Structure formats: C-alpha cells, structure tokens
Amino acid sequence: xxxxxxxxRPYDRRFLDAANxxxxxxxxxxxxRLDATTALAAAGASAVCAFVNDRLDAEVLASLWAQGVRLVxxxxxxxxxxxxxxxxxxxxxxxxxxxxxxxxxxxxxxALMLTLNRRIHRAHARVREGNxxxxxxxxxxxxxxxxxxxxxxxxxxxxxxxxxxFGCRLLGSDPRENPDCIAVGMRYxxxxxxxxxxxxxxxxxxxxxATRHVIGREALAIVKPGAMLLNTSRGAVIxxxxxxxxxxxxxxxxxxxxxxxxxxxxxxxxxxxxxxxDDVFARLLTxxxxxxxxxQAFFTVEALAAIAETTIANVDAFAADGRPRHPxxxxxxxx
Ligand code: NAI
Numbered sequence: 468x469x470x471x472x473x474x475x476r477p478y479d480r481r482f483l484d485a486a487n488x489x490x491x492x493x494x495x496x497x498x499x500r501l502d503a504t505t506a507l508a509a510a511g512a513s514a515v516c517a518f519v520n521d522r523l524d525a526e527v528l529a530s531l532w533a534q535g536v537r538l539v540x541x542x543x544x545x546x547x548x549x550x551x552x553x554x555x556x557x558x559x560x561x562x563x564x565x566x567x568x569x570x571x572x573x574x575x576x577x578a579l580m581l582t583l584n585r586r587i588h589r590a591h592a593r594v595r596e597g598n599x600x601x602x603x604x605x606x607x608x609x610x611x612x613x614x615x616x617x618x619x620x621x622x623x624x625x626x627x628x629x630x631x632x633f634g635c636r637l638l639g640s641d642p643r644e645n646p647d648c649i650a651v652g653m654r655y656x657x658x659x660x661x662x663x664x665x666x667x668x669x670x671x672x673x674x675x676x677a678t679r680h681v682i683g684r685e686a687l688a689i690v691k692p693g694a695m696l697l698n699t700s701r702g703a704v705i706x707x708x709x710x711x712x713x714x715x716x717x718x719x720x721x722x723x724x725x726x727x728x729x730x731x732x733x734x735x736x737x738x739x740x741x742x743x744x745d746d747v748f749a750r751l752l753t754x755x756x757x758x759x760x761x762x763q764a765f766f767t768v769e770a771l772a773a774i775a776e777t778t779i780a781n782v783d784a785f786a787a788d789g790r791p792r793h794p795x796x797x798x799x800x801x802x
Pocket of ligand 1: 544545565566569572617618619620621622623640641642643671672673674675677678699700701725726762763764765766
C-alpha cells in the first residue's frame with residue numbers, strides 16, 4: 468500500500484523504515500501536519516499515518532476519502548482527535564497503537580515528579596552558575612505520601628507499581644477497577660475523596676467528554692492544599708486557566724505537565740526563534756514550581772520501535788482483510 472505519513476520527524480522515519488523492511492508498502496513522508504489543506508497531498512495513497520496533533524475532523528476525513536484514502540493509522544494510543552462518527556459514516560477505517568510502552572509514559576511521569584519535588588531543574592541551573600545555596604530547593608519525602616491516580620489502565624498501573632516501590636499509599640479513581648493495581652495496594656475511592664487526600668495527583672485517563680476538564684475549578688477547590696498535579700495524558704483533561712489560578716493562590720503546590728490543551732500549535736517544533744503567541748502557556752512558564760515537557764513521555768527507543776511495528780501491522784492487516792489489527796470504532800467514543 469502507499470501510505471502518506473504526516474507530521475514526520477527524522478526519528479519517525481528511522482523506526483517506520485525499519486518496521487517496513489522486507490514489505491512492499493511505500494511510505495511517503497511529509498513534515499506537514501495533517502489538516503484540510505495538507506490532506507490534498509494524500510492524493511494517490513490508500514492510507515495515511517497520523518500523529519497526536521494531526522487534524523482528523525469530518526472535513527479532513529471526507530477530503531482524504533475523496534482522494535482514495537481508505538485507512539488512517541494513528542501512531543499513538545489516544546484517538547480523541549478523530550471524528551469517529553464521521554469516519555464510521557463514510558466508511559474510513561481507523562487503526563491505532565493501543566499499547567507500546569506504558570513504562571515510557573509512567574517513567575516520564577516519575578521524572579517530572581522527582582524533578583519538581585527536589586527542584587532538580589533549578590538546582591542544575593544554580594550549580595552551573597556557581598550558586599550552591601539550598602534556599603528554595605526544599606522537597607518532601609515521597610515515602611508514606613498519598614498518590615492519587617485518575618485512570619488506572621496500562622499506564623496508570625505501571626505508575627502505581629513504581630509508586631508502591633517508593634512506599635506511597637495509593638488511591639485510584641476509574642470506572643473499571645484494575646486487579647494489577649489492587650495487587651500493589653491501591654484502594655479505589657470516589658474522585659472527591661481521592662482529590663481531598665492525595666499529596667500527588669496523576670492523570671492517566673483518556674480524553675473523553677467525561678474527562679475533559681476533570682481537573683477544573685470544582686476539583687481544585689477540594690484538592691489537598693499544596694498538592695502536586697501531574698498530567699501526562701491529554702492536555703484538556705485539566706482546565707489550564709483554573710490550574711493557573713490554583714497555582715497563583717497556592718492551592719496547588721506544583722504542576723508537571725507533558726501535554727497542554729493548545730499544544731497543537733506549539734509542540735514537536737523548534738519555535739525558539741519566534742514570539743510565543745499563547746499567553747496562557749507563557750504564564751505557565753513563569754512559575755518556578757511548574758515543569759513542562761513537550762509531549763515526550765512516549766519518546767523512548769522501545770516505544771518508537773513498538774509504535775512503528777504496530778502501525779505497519781495495522782496496514783498489513785488492512786491490506787489482507789480490510790480491517791486494521793487494532794481498529795478504533797465509534798463504540799470507543801464513550802472512552
Ligand atoms: P488505558 O486504556 O489502558 O487506560 C485508561 C484508563 O482510564 C482505563 O482504565 C479507563 O477505564 C480509565 N478511564 C476512562 N474514563 C475515566 C474517567 N472518567 N475517570 C477515570 N478513569 C477513566 O490507556 P493507557 O495506555 O493507560 O493510556 C492512558 C492515556 O495516556 C491515553 O489515553 C493517552 O491519552 C495518554 N498517553 C499519553 C502519552 C504521552 O506521550 N504523553 C503516550 C501514551 C498515552
């Protein structure tokens with residue numbers, strides 16, 4: 468099959484080429500993000516491969532379909548950016564990578580947590596300047612603290628296992644209880660209780676209508692004062708404006724994020740020579756107790772290799788019997 472790969476970076480190319488070795492698929496790499504304009508570049512292809520910030524709304528899907536595209540393979544787990552109803556209506560098949568390395572994301576969450584808690588980012592900058600003062604670097608022991616995990620699927624369970632190793636008390640909120648989490652001591656509680664009792668809150672749920680802004684004004688009004696909030700799931704799970712207010716009034720002690728509501732116009736590109744137009748994001752960067760990474764939690768050798776292999780397996784399955792190996796259907800919308 469001919470596949471147009473959008474939002475390509477050199478590392479995508481390297482891992483996809485390796486996974487495609489020995490197969491007849493032709494991969495056409497584009498740097499551009501997929502949107503209504505760039506969709507036209509898919510002419511002649513029967514599949515497109517898209518990433519987290521590519522646009523897959525009804526207009527783009529219809530345009531791809533009109534050009535002969537019959538399969539969209541997502542090289543990510545989340546599919547909140549796909550209009551699944553529109554895809555089902557026109558018959559476009561959608562495949563995704565349901566699991567690649569939950570360890571990659573869970574471990575990055577731990578990196579954010581430890582860096583924030585022990586102010587490693589600030590300590591590193593100070594030491595390089597010859598400043599060895601400790602004022603402002605005071606952290607807390609994680610041992611014995613309560614960690615609340617919202618979304619206890621593959622990544623949440625992995626994070627829970629690591630935090631159990633730190634000697635933390637684990638609370639979970641998820642409509643489906645995960646026996647792997649219970650096995651490491653997690654107690655499932657209503658969301659309110661989790662928010663009230665947790666010293667560290669970590670989000671590992673998908674973005675759905677039910678989870679959009681789940682951490683908003685109401686939730687932040689009851690979180691434990693000084694709590695640390697971590698989000699490596701999807702940006703819109705937290706209401707950034709509400710979180711900024713909570714950081715300003717001290718309700719939240721710190722924030723570590725790998726995802727941001729409006730990241731599509733920022734992340735995965737070098738904008739260091741440009742003026743930042745997003746004032747909300749710019750405000751976040753002014754806090755000493757906020758740490759932001761640009762959607763890199765998935766970015767390990769193991770994860771990229773697995774993403775590429777599953778993506779090609781989705782294409783192989785579609786070429787063989789008209790269905791990707793890991794299809795995303797309209798029934799998934801409820802999350
Ligand atoms: P998963 O499907 O294994 O687990 C998600 C869990 O969230 C499920 O147990 C589900 O029941 C739960 N959930 C659904 N609605 C909920 C709600 N309202 N409240 C609480 N829990 C709810 O997914 P996995 O692999 O653990 O990934 C989780 C999310 O992490 C993905 O949906 C994706 O958005 C994000 N992600 C971020 C990456 C990054 O690089 N920053 C990389 C990979 C995934």
